[in-house]
Amino acid sequence: MADNGFQLSAEHIEQALEQWLEVEFTFLHVAELAASIAVLPRPDQDFLLGWVQRIATTNIQIANQFAHHAITGLAQLDHHVIGAWALHAMDTYDRAGLRPAIKAIKDLDNFVQLAHERVAGVLFEEVGGILLTFICGLSGRRLKLKEGETVHTDSETLFLPAVVARMQRADDNFALAKAMAAFLWAQTRFGTFRADLPAALAAYPEPERALRHFHALETLRLDACIGRELPGLFREMTRLRAELGEIQSLPKAWQRYSQELAVADATVFDSLRLLEDAYRGEAPSPVCYQGELRPDAVALVMSARKEREKILLRVKLAQLAQELRKQKPESPAGPPRFETRRAPEDQAGLERLELTLDDMPIAPPEEVRQLLTSIQLDLGEIPPEYLTPADPGEYDPGLYEAKHADPDDVWQGTYHEEGATFYPEWDFGRQHYRKNWCVMREKDVPPVYDEFVSDTLRKHSGLVKHLRRTFEALRDENRLLKREPSGDEVDIDALVEALADARDGSEMSDRLFMRTQRSERNIAVMFMVDMSGSTKGWINDAERESLILLCEALETLGDRYAIYGFSGITRKRCELYRIKRIDEAYDDEVKARISGIRPQEYTRMGFAVRHLTHLLNEVEARTKLLITLSDGKPDDYHDGYRGKYGIEDTRKALQEAQRGGIHPFCVTIDQEARDYLPHLYGAVNYTVVDEVRKLPLKITEIYRRLTLN
Amino acid sequence: MQARALAPEEHFVEAEPYYEATGDEIAIFEAAYRNKLPVLLKGPTGCGKTRFMEYMAWRIRRPLITVSCHDDLTASDLVGRFLVKGGETVWVDGPLARSVRAGAICYLDEIVEARKDTMVVIHPLADDRRVLPMEKLGTLLEANQDFCLAISYNPGYQSVLKDLKQSTRQRFVALEFDYPAADLERKIVAKESGVGDALAEKLVKFAHMTRNLKGSGLEEGASTRLLVHAAKLIASGVEPVSACRSAIAQAITDDGEMLAAMRELSSSLF
Numbered sequence: 016m017a018d019n020g021f022q023l024s025a026e027h028i029e030q031a032l033e034q035w036l037e038v039e040f041t042f043l044h045v046a047e048l049a050a051s052i053a054v055l056p057r058p059d060q061d062f063l064l065g066w067v068q069r070i071a072t073t074n075i076q077i078a079n080q081f082a083h084h085a086i087t088g089l090a091q092l093d094h095h096v097i098g099a100w101a102l103h104a105m106d107t108y109d110r111a112g113l114r115p116a117i118k119a120i121k122d123l124d125n126f127v128q129l130a131h132e133r134v135a136g137v138l139f140e141e142v143g144g145i146l147l148t149f150i151c152g153l154s155g156r157r158l159k160l161k162e163g164e165t166v167h168t169d170s171e172t173l174f175l176p177a178v179v180a181r182m183q184r185a186d187d188n189f190a191l192a193k194a195m196a197a198f199l200w201a202q203t204r205f206g207t208f209r210a211d212l213p214a215a216l217a218a219y220p221e222p223e224r225a226l227r228h229f230h231a232l233e234t235l236r237l238d239a240c241i242g243r244e245l246p247g248l249f250r251e252m253t254r255l256r257a258e259l260g261e262i263q264s265l266p267k268a269w270q271r272y273s274q275e276l277a278v279a280d281a282t283v284f285d286s287l288r289l290l291e292d293a294y295r296g297e298a299p300s301p302v303c304y305q306g307e308l309r310p311d312a313v314a315l316v317m318s319a320r321k322e323r324e325k326i327l328l329r330v331k332l333a334q335l336a337q338e339l340r341k342q343k344p345e346s347p348a349g350p351p352r353f354e355t356r357r358a359p360e361d362q363a364g365l366e367r368l369e370l371t372l373d374d375m376p377i378a379p380p381e382e383v384r385q386l387l388t389s390i391q392l393d394l395g396e397i398p399p400e401y402l403t404p405a406d407p408g409e410y411d412p413g414l415y416e417a418k419h420a421d422p423d424d425v426w427q428g429t430y431h432e433e434g435a436t437f438y439p440e441w442d443f444g445r446q447h448y449r450k451n452w453c454v455m456r457e458k459d460v461p462p463v464y465d466e467f468v469s470d471t472l473r474k475h476s477g478l479v480k481h482l483r484r485t486f487e488a489l490r491d492e493n494r495l496l497k498r499e500p501s502g503d504e505v506d507i508d509a510l511v512e513a514l515a516d517a518r519d520g521s522e523m524s525d526r527l528f529m530r531t532q533r534s535e536r537n538i539a540v541m542f543m544v545d546m547s548g549s550t551k552g553w554i555n556d557a558e559r560e561s562l563i564l565l566c567e568a569l570e571t572l573g574d575r576y577a578i579y580g581f582s583g584i585t586r587k588r589c590e591l592y593r594i595k596r597i598d599e600a601y602d603d604e605v606k607a608r609i610s611g612i613r614p615q616e617y618t619r620m621g622f623a624v625r626h627l628t629h630l631l632n633e634v635e636a637r638t639k640l641l642i643t644l645s646d647g648k649p650d651d652y653h654d655g656y657r658g659k660y661g662i663e664d665t666r667k668a669l670q671e672a673q674r675g676g677i678h679p680f681c682v683t684i685d686q687e688a689r690d691y692l693p694h695l696y697g698a699v700n701y702t703v704v705d706e707v708r709k710l711p712l713k714i715t716e717i718y719r720r721l722t723l724n
Numbered sequence: 725m726q727a728r729a730l731a732p733e734e735h736f737v738e739a740e741p742y743y744e745a746t747g748d749e750i751a752i753f754e755a756a757y758r759n760k761l762p763v764l765l766k767g768p769t770g771c772g773k774t775r776f777m778e779y780m781a782w783r784i785r786r787p788l789i790t791v792s793c794h795d796d797l798t799a800s801d802l803v804g805r806f807l808v809k810g811g812e813t814v815w816v817d818g819p820l821a822r823s824v825r826a827g828a829i830c831y832l833d834e835i836v837e838a839r840k841d842t843m844v845v846i847h848p849l850a851d852d853r854r855v856l857p858m859e860k861l862g863t864l865l866e867a868n869q870d871f872c873l874a875i876s877y878n879p880g881y882q883s884v885l886k887d888l889k890q891s892t893r894q895r896f897v898a899l900e901f902d903y904p905a906a907d908l909e910r911k912i913v914a915k916e917s918g919v920g921d922a923l924a925e926k927l928v929k930f931a932h933m934t935r936n937l938k939g940s941g942l943e944e945g946a947s948t949r950l951l952v953h954a955a956k957l958i959a960s961g962v963e964p965v966s967a968c969r970s971a972i973a974q975a976i977t978d979d980g981e982m983l984a985a986m987r988e989l990s991s992s993l994f
């Protein structure tokens with residue numbers, strides 16, 4: 016398909032489709048499809064076929080459905096939006112299976128509210144990050160942001176559609192997405208849900224109608240709030256409405272409501288009061304950013320939250336009281352007494368509460384502060400019973416520690432079920448990540464207290480001595496700089512010379528000092544050790560011996576280091592074995608864990624690189640190394656990780672690490688490694704050790720070279 | 725104004741520096757000074773610690789010698805060293821020794837940045853011995869009765885490497901600083917830059933937005949210092965959104981997405 020400019024023939028297209036869609040086995044009819052693609056302009060052909068090929072690596076049915084629907088979509092949407100739609104369908108497939116994915120394909124009309132011309136939409140995937148940060152900067156409860164079918168909030172999460180494409184231009188669509196997010200934020204921030212909406216609306220003969228009218232009233236009130244709080248944003252929101260022709264003069268009655276709701280202390284109860292009157296007339300049409308109101312979804316989340324936050328606050332206050340009283344021995348006897356006082360309005364207009372313990376103002380930790388804010392947003396105040404510290408054992412920790420299991424959260428990767436974290440995986444066929452694909456858990460290697468460590472040290476005693484000496488020399492090396500303009504000691508040689516110069520009448524140098532320059536090593540290193548089944552036997556022994564020697568050497572050096580083993584079987588069981596955490600001392604337990612390293616299952620690598628990168632990123636060090644010790648290439652049982660897929664995912668993960676300033680390096684004993692390692696690590700960042708026996712010696716030598724500066 | 729060369733210990737703060745007290749820090753500092761106790765100022769950068777020291781120096785009428793610590797700063801840089809002048813070696817006092825002799829205030833800013841061996845020389849000064857060991861001279865320098873030692877430290881950088889040791893911190897009277905409350909901060913920004921109250925208030929709002937982002941992509945929010953900078957730019961005719969970007973956002977992050985989000989935040993306010 017390189018001959019740009021010429022249309023591809025139906026025949027050519029049909030052949031390609033037959034191959035990708037495996038018609039030999041699937042019996043799909045592609046002739047008609049090929050014919051309709053053949054009449055498209057060449058760029059559209061290339062675009063469409065490119066996607067069909069990519070999607071087919073995930074699922075052929077989806078690829079086939081995509082091809083049919085995309086032909087119509089191409090007339091109305093730009094390539095960017097169609098690509099997003101394809102990815103959306105594949106994500107749906109990963110998450111929920113074939114049927115929902117096919118539905119997502121057929122839902123193109125819903126995916127984007129179709130415009131009449133090609134539009135430049137913005138994708139949630141691209142702007143979600145910025146918008147979340149934006150929302151986070153605004154005052155109030157910490158909110159989450161997710162992709163959803165409609166624009167709405169449950170009072171903890173804001174849902175925005177996968178694409179916003181109502182405006183012509185991309186930056187206007189971004190502004191609209193931002194306006195939607197801000198408007199949902201305003202509902203949580205300015206108390207839309209403080210009233211019992213389901214009950215209030217159910218009192219009307221037509222609750223649906225009541226909801227519509229209430230939403231319109233709240234929109235008037237919230238617009239005014241945003242106008243006061245964020246005038247720049249409100250100007251932009253008004254401009255968007257004007258461009259969409261949404262600014263009409265309100266009916267008389269609604270003008271009056273608008274005035275009443277625009278005053279600074281209007282609340283949701285004013286909207287409900289006005290609803291009685293407004294219900295009878297017609298509501299103004301919805302504005303572009305207002306989305307939907309889902310009082311039921313809110314009620315559900317909110318009642319769980321109120322319960323949880325009350326318990327959490329009381330438990331946290333009990334801990335806080337204990338800590339504070341320990342610091343101040345002269346505290347009053349009796350139970351700790353917390354109160355809140357109203358401080359003057361803070362900048363965000365949220366009434367700031369000052370927390371006092373036994374009448375003394377205290378600065379609560381961030382977590383408590385956020386709880387107070389959230390409770391205040393729900394209830395308008397902090398009821399006194401929330402401020403009574405919990406008695407020890409009053410609540411089962413399971414009540415407040417285990418978060419409510421929301422399967423959606425699981426897929427968002429924000430929710431950690433039994434210590435699981437989710438990592439994406441790179442699908443090279445799709446040329447995109449599979450979201451939340453790997454379910455990663457950290458485990459401890461069970462320590463084995465045996466003779467392994469002492470045996471190893473005895474076996475390699477000569478090497479150990481040698482290592483100590485070489486590594487000692489590396490340690491915070493002090494270099495003596497001579498002939499410096501200033502320093503701690505006089506440089507006698509220089510001085511003698513200078514005095515001689517002075518006697519001769521020539522100018523005397525002022526570089527007469529010696530200074531010790533200390534180069535402080537500031538290195539953090541992560542060892543990622545292959546614990547896959549293939550290491551069974553002498554490779555495992557060599558790995559363990561190498562780790563012992565490495566630890567000895569690193570202890571002499573004083574570099575910070577961690578050791579994790581990796582293995583896994585399928586994406587659902589990706590496991591990282593803790594052997595030594597970065598801040599853990601090299602003690603008997605760590606030694607026993609090294610001894611306890613046993614081969615496990617397969618060699619899925621991407622998740623391990625990603626998680627260890629994440630851990631390294633949290634360490635502050637000038638130089639960060641990620642050193643992999645492995646016996647072979649990435650491989651996993653049965654779900655396609657074998658071969659190119661696994662290699663490409665690992666490569667991607669290593670690139671991610673590099674972008675964060677981490678230097679990856681690989682030491683392997685796989686003789687075939689020269690075929691794939693340069694592709695993974697770059698030509699210079701790996702070493703093949705040809706004799707397992709030599710691994711301990713080699714790896715310490717490699718480490719020395721790597722960290723020499 | 726004519727530039728004047730002054731020895732550091734002659735540097736008296738002559739005009740009253742503008743300082744808004746945020747609590748009882750002035751009274752505590754004075755009491756500590758009267759009792760010859762060293763003082764530790766804790767708090768994020770740009771929240772008024774240096775200004776407070778200038779103000780206290782003016783109040784107690786002692787010269788102020790400030791040393792900004794960095795990772796190359798050695799004990800000799802503080803205590804002094806031999807130099808060769810005209811063919812002879814002469815001893816030259818470092819800023820700490822000068823302060824100790826002259827009875828000045830020595831303010832070691834960001835003390836944890838300094839090399840660990842510098843702590844060793846301040847320890848004997850910070851307890852009731854009040855002496856400075858001058859190893860090179862083989863002498864102990866006894867502190868002038870007016871001498872005052874103050875150090876600052878930012879507990880926000882949570883790093884094991886950059887934490888203040890217990891043996892050090894337990895010698896000091898600690899004063900906790902934080903960004904001033906909103907009203908006060910607005911007043912400071914307005915006063916320091918000359919912008920009106922309404923604008924200063926918006927800048928403070930913006931600062932709060934960035935402080936909400938601490939821990940979600942930002943290491944620190946905007947400090948009072950940065951607000952003053954932005955306000956000064958605005959007072960000289962720079963557009964508020966641009967001023968926020970140049971003086972604040974760019975100063976606290978390099979991350980493109982974060983900068984974009986901060987732009988959206990500032991443009992919603994103005």
Ligand SMILES: Nc1ncnc2c1ncn2[C@@H]1O[C@H](COP(=O)(O)OP(=O)(O)O)[C@@H](O)[C@H]1O
Nearest residue numbers: 742743744769770771772773774775916948949
């Ligand atoms: N309490 C305050 N009173 C007056 N000005 C202040 C106050 N706090 C901060 N500032 C302003 O902020 C700027 C930065 O404060 P500075 O003392 O340099 O911070 P730090 O030493 O804590 O890093 C000062 O130059 C001043 O303009």
Ligand SMILES: [Mg+2]
Nearest residue numbers: 770773774833
């Ligand atoms: Mg300072």
